Amino acid sequence: MAIADRRAVDVSGAPKGAPAPEAVSPRRRTSPAKRLLKIYMERPELVALVVLIVLVAYFTIASGGLFLSPANLRGILSLFPELAIMALGFGLLMTAGEFDLSIGSTFGLTPMVVCVLCDTGLNFWPAFVVGLLCCVLIGIINGVITLRFGIPSFIATLGMLFMLRSLCVVIYSHGAAPSLPDDAPVWAFSQAIGFIRVSVIWLAVLALIVYVLLEKTNFGNWVKATGGALESAKSMGIPTNAVKVACFIICSLFAGIAGVIQVVRIASPLPSLGDGMELQAIAAAVIGGIALSGGVGNVLGAIVGMAIIRVIDSGMIMSRVDANWFQFAIGLLTVLAVIANMWLGRRARGMKVETDQ
């Protein structure tokens, strides 16, 4: 938001410190409204935010107010943070120009590893750390396969999706159906506080971390450059491979954390957990306006994208629409979002806001 505001000031106000008398020439001054429209169209996550608000309003009316009832909000806010954390990591990786289909399997495998270790007598926290180390390893493998052999990450991580899922099932059956220990720290992951859960705090903290990484640090600059124009980034001396591997690791880590949160909430690790969730995370990122081509992405987009998906899921149930239409709605929205973003982006570029003399 701050960026949008600042840009609005900069293009309309006098250039700060720039001695550019020619630039202030009276020719072709665009109206403030048009400039705001352009800024808005360049930020697809803001478009998605409006879609979210419209959907909430629609479902509230269609369900006779049931949609906004505390009980329903509590339901939405149980699953939403877990999926949104996944979408967040995935969005970061997509910004760096890569893709990870294995996050759903990582989501299932990490809590499985944690529970098996707890069953062998290890305390929860050390087991949790080992689980996260597994995520780091998965991220490194994904990155190295993709970059070392120069194959699309779509394929590399598709392979990983199957392998990790298989590991889930193998560990589950050989570990004689491990279970979450009774003394698992529910307070740290899924304790309900009013109608939110602790997982919302996890989401907020992780979102803040990704926001700071992307917008405030030079690492974020490298991520955007690597995803936006790989050759340029390389020629400017950015360690693009290291940047990508770091993003693969963060993406896997977030999926693993989300998986542990879910297992602590539902109190049992199942080998099928997270199955298909990678597709929801992709849909969320796309709906939130993160470009598949890389280089464009932000925290708000991933979160709003996932919120839209959860709101549609819950809203359809609350307003008594046949829930089998859920996937149809998400699919349609994903395609529409991409088309709309491309169209808006093109229109925005076509709108000339004076940049020079």
Added chain:
Amino acid sequence: MTPLIECSGLEKWYSGVHALKKVDFTVQQGEAVGLVGDNGAGKSTLIKILSGVHDADAGTIRVEGKQVRIRNPRQAMELGIETIYQYNSMVPTMSIARNVFIGREPLKWGALGIGWMDKKKMQRESVRAIADVDLHLRSPDALVGELSGGQRQGVAIARAMHFKSKVLILDEPTNHLSVKETDKVIGFVRDLKHQNVSGIFISHNIHHVFECCDRIVAMARGEIVFDKPAAETSVDEVHGLL
């Protein structure tokens, strides 16, 4: 005076192809050298070695008299050699301020090279750097993707100047530019001299090279076949050679 860049006996093979054959190439301080030649003549190979993209198989490179080995683009930039490619020097999806400082972001604090960017400084200095090359852009927050090709080259040149580069390599900077914008880029190259920056200008268009360079070097089949001050030769003579 020691030459700014002095290459001697540079050799490069690409899987059996002899791309550079004992090339000796010098650039004096503050001199603009035009490098011309057909496709596959070895121009790109030569500048890729200087900019750290490729490593030479044999030969030496001296920068200000000191022998160096340039292993990657980062080292080239640290030596003061900055390269502007035809397309690949800007990230269109990022703002001008972020583009100017890609890979060299000023940090407020950090560890191991990662840290908090000083965005105020990036904005302030990018505006000044751009104004210094006589290019006036309203906002450092505008996306580079919205700039015209000529303006992008201007920002790339501003970036090189800001980081006090000693030599600027421009690889086909006028390709796909309108006549007016081409003039602007040629003007940038001419102005390099006043800032005591050397330039290596690579182009297919011999007229563009003659408009802004002090010396013309022509390459063919991996060798330098011609090297004369621009004042002592003519477009026709160079044309005849190629």
